[in-house]
Amino acid sequence: MSNVAEMKQDTKAFASPTIPSPDNKLTKPVRETTCGHQPHYAKDLCEKCYRQQPKLREHIKRYMKAYQQLPITKDNRRKYIQRPVYKEHFKAYLKRPEIKKRLQEQKKAYYQRPEIKSRVKDNNLKNYQKIKMLVFKMLGGARCNRCMCDNLNFLEINHINGGGKKEGTVLGENIYQLIASGKRKTDDLEVTCKLCNALHYIELNHPNLIGEYEISWV
Numbered sequence: 305m306s307n308v309a310e311m312k313q314d315t316k317a318f319a320s321p322t323i324p325s326p327d328n329k330l331t332k333p334v335r336e337t338t339c340g341h342q343p344h345y346a347k348d349l350c351e352k353c354y355r356q357q358p359k360l361r362e363h364i365k366r367y368m369k370a371y372q373q374l375p376i377t378k379d380n381r382r383k384y385i386q387r388p389v390y391k392e393h394f395k396a397y398l399k400r401p402e403i404k405k406r407l408q409e410q411k412k413a414y415y416q417r418p419e420i421k422s423r424v425k426d427n428n429l430k431n432y433q434k435i436k437m438l439v440f441k442m443l444g445g446a447r448c449n450r451c452m453c454d455n456l457n458f459l460e461i462n463h464i465n466g467g468g469k470k471e472g473t474v475l476g477e478n479i480y481q482l483i484a485s486g487k488r489k490t491d492d493l494e495v496t497c498k499l500c501n502a503l504h505y506i507e508l509n510h511p512n513l514i515g516e517y518e519i520s521w522v
Contacts, residue, residue, distance in 0.1 A: 432480070439483045443495045450500040451519045462496040466508045 440446040482488035
């Protein structure tokens with residue numbers, strides 16, 4: 305019995321002292337943290353400082369990425385987004401002036417990035433080449449009707465009756481887009497190279513020079 309009593313006295317000696325409150329009531333001891341905030345359950349840090357640790361942040365990032373890829377997570381997210389209440393709330397959220405301004409600034413900053421500029425330029429060039437090839441096929445093929453040049457860098461659309469510059473000024477749209485979408489007829493158009501197009505312009509404006517010049521490729 306004496307040994308048990310001594311052990312109880314020893315444990316009382318090492319117990320944390322209680323702290324009196326302003327109303328003279330005893331309260332539980334406050335555990336101090338290295339960051340000076342409210343204590344957390346691990347590492348002697350508060351919850352905010354604990355979650356800001358690089359290793360833990362990386363672990364949470366990997367976990368959330370794997371969680372978002374789960375089929376059940378994707379299905380739940382899809383169902384949640386399709387709810388009418390969510391759609392109405394999201395539309396109202398996007399109409400807020402501060403949200404519109406922030407989205408515009410983010411979009412502007414995004415497209416000002418060098419890598420995005422380069423990517424957009426490459427994509428626009430690829431799309432333009434695809435539409436150009438489609439239009440050339442509609443006009444008989446990617447080959448000049450006069451000198452038979454087949455270099456895509458030199459080929460373009462020629463107006464047989466002239467007035468190509470005027471049409472572009474009036475419409476204000478890309479003629480390739482109009483032809484590909486079916487908004488522009490192709491009866492008065494042909495595929496020529498840039499040199500033959502220039503020669504055709506000279507022949508229309510100076511009939512006396514017709515037959516004086518001939519373009520050929522070596």
